[in-house]
Amino acid sequence: MKKHTDDENSPCCQPQIATENSLAVLHTKQNVELVDRHVRQAAHAVLFQHFNHEVASKLAWLDGPKNPWRTLVLPLAQRSSCLRLSTLGLAAAHMSVVSPQDKSALVQIHRNLRDATLCHLNRQMESELKRGVARCDKITEASVLIEIILTMISLCYAEMFIPNSTRWRLHLSGVRTGFDRYDLANPHEKVISQFFIEELDYLEAFGSISTFSSALRRHRPVSQHATSDDYFKEFTEALYEITVTERTRDNAFRTGKILAGTDMxxxxxxxxxxxxxxxxxxxxxxxxxxxxxxxxxxxxxxxxxxxxxxxxxxxxxxxxxxxxxxxxxxxxxxxxxxxxxxxxxxxxxxxxxxxxxxxxxxxxxxxxxxxxxxxxxxxxxxxxxxxxxxxxxxxxxxxxxxxxxxxxxxxxxxxxxxxxxxxxxxx
CATH class of the missing domain: 1.25.40 (Serine Threonine Protein Phosphatase 5, Tetratricopeptide repeat)
Known part of the structure; x- marks a missing residue:
């Protein structure tokens, strides 16, 4: 006859029978998680709708059916978790300014989305650097870089909605760095590439007006055809050229060079x-x-x-x-x-x-x-x-x-x- 040892009689070795209380706790936890997920999805749907109806129109010179924030960015955001989070954060930042009655809650939502975006972005950049070392295929590298750059552009615009924020400069610097790594000769995703180059041009043109201590650079677009109904592209380019020329002349003057007058x-x-x-x-x-x-x-x-x-x-x-x-x-x-x-x-x-x-x-x-x-x-x-x-x-x-x-x-x-x-x- 087999004897039962003390170990076998111990509570640890006995089969655990789910009690009514433990099932209730488990059921409650699952319900909370389910509710949280549905609330989050509903909130994201509201933010995407706000972006589509309110924000996209403010990011283009002229809103219309060709607005690239709708035709290019939104579809890509559905496939990229990093860009999706930054787009949601951009919508929350705008909503926090135009909806004062919900300001504090929306500011916190924006911060949470921004922090989550930065976590994803850091992982993407680490992966991109490793891919660069491993010399992976150019198509994958270009797609990842486009995702990173568009995410940073969204972060930049989001900070422009936030009162007293100067973080847009940090994100603009990140956009430039990403652009420097991007191969303009790559034929893939050319329309998206053209779009973020245009956005970089706009941000640099209007952000360089108050910048004197850092060097200004000029980027040549991959195409002369704008991605949207942009009637003001030539003026934006001229504005930046004027700024660069002024900074160049001032630097030359400070080094003792004699400058000829400008032919206006x-x-x-x-x-x-x-x-x-x-x-x-x-x-x-x-x-x-x-x-x-x-x-x-x-x-x-x-x-x-x-x-x-x-x-x-x-x-x-x-x-x-x-x-x-x-x-x-x-x-x-x-x-x-x-x-x-x-x-x-x-x-x-x-x-x-x-x-x-x-x-x-x-x-x-x-x-x-x-x-x-x-x-x-x-x-x-x-x-x-x-x-x-x-x-x-x-x-x-x-x-x-x-x-x-x-x-x-x-x-x-x-x-x-x-x-x-x-x-x-x-x-």
Whole structure:
């Protein structure tokens, strides 16, 4: 007869029978996890819907069926966990600004999504570096790099929605680094590649305005055809060229080189050709919406005059500037008045740069300052781009510093005070 040992009689060796309580606990835990999953999925659906309806339109010069944030980014986000998280975070960041009643909860949701995105992004970058060492196939490497770069672009825009954040600069630096590793000769995913190159161009053009201590680089697009109905691409490129030229000339001057005067007719002709070309494109595009075409032309004129004024501020002698800019500023002012009175929401968010340039020349005009502050505030409220609060703060500082009648150029003021002034991007 087999004897039972003490070990066999111990509770540990006895078969465990599920009690009613333990089953209840297990069942409750499963229910909680199920509810959490459904709540998370519902929240993500709301955020994707907000991105599709509200955010995508603010990230393009002109919203429409070709908007690449819908046609390119959203489908890719469904396949990439990293890009999906950053897109959701971008939507949450925007919603936190335009939905003040839920601000604190949405800010926390954005932070959680941003942190999760960064964790995924770090893993992706580590994998990409290992693939680079292992010399894996070019198609895989390009696809992963595109995913990484688009994720960082989304992170950059998300920080531009967050009040007082300067992290957009960090993410923009990451975009540049990713771009440096990307092979432009790769024929795969060319449309997506073109899109993120355009986005990098935009971010660098409008983010370099307040940058003086770091080198500026110019990237050549892989194609001259924009991925969306972008009527302002040529002005963005000209804006960046003006900034790069100004920084190059200033660096040369500081090293003791004697500089020849800038032939401003070259820049005037370049900008006028761009203006005429885009006007012809708008006129030749069949549109049922006359109001939209009028609004587009108004924005185009405002961008044109703003770029002309900026070119004189950046590159002309003081004597040339004092003669050329007053009539241009009058035209710019009139166009801004017309733009803001015209009911075309799909293009009215493009007012920031013209408004900024007008502001840099309004230090002696209190009425214009009041109008500019009001329009900037309304624009921030309508678009969610809180980064423009730093732009407005710069203008206030500049106005206060030159209120006594100083004719100091705003570019030199920004350069002299770069360490003190919060970096800003005009968007």
């Amino acid at each position: 007719t070259v820049w005037q002709d370049k900008l006028t050709r761009s203006y005429d070309s885009v006007c012809a494109r708008i006129d030749s595009t069949p549109s049922q919406d006359v109001s939209l075409q009028i609004g587009l032309k108004s924005v185009l004129k405002a961008q044109y005059y703003a770029c002309l004024v900026y070119s004189y501020q950046a590159l002309a002698s003081e004597a040339e500037r004092s003669v050329a800019t007053p009539p241009l500023l009058d035209c710019l002012y009139n166009e801004i008045i017309f733009m803001t009175s015209w009911p075309t929401e799909s293009v009215s968010h493009n007012i920031s740069f013209p408004l900024f340039i007008l502001g840099t020349a309004s230090q002696l005009y209190t009425e214009k300052q009041v109008m500019i502050e009001r329009l900037f505030t309304e624009n921030i409220s309508a678009t969610g781009f809180s980064c423009n609060s730093a732009v407005l703060q710069f203008l206030r500082d500049f106005w206060n510093a030159t209120a006594a009648g100083s004719t100091q150029n705003w570019i030199q003021y920004a350069r002299d005070n770069e360490e003190r002034i919060s970096p800003f991007i005009v968007f």
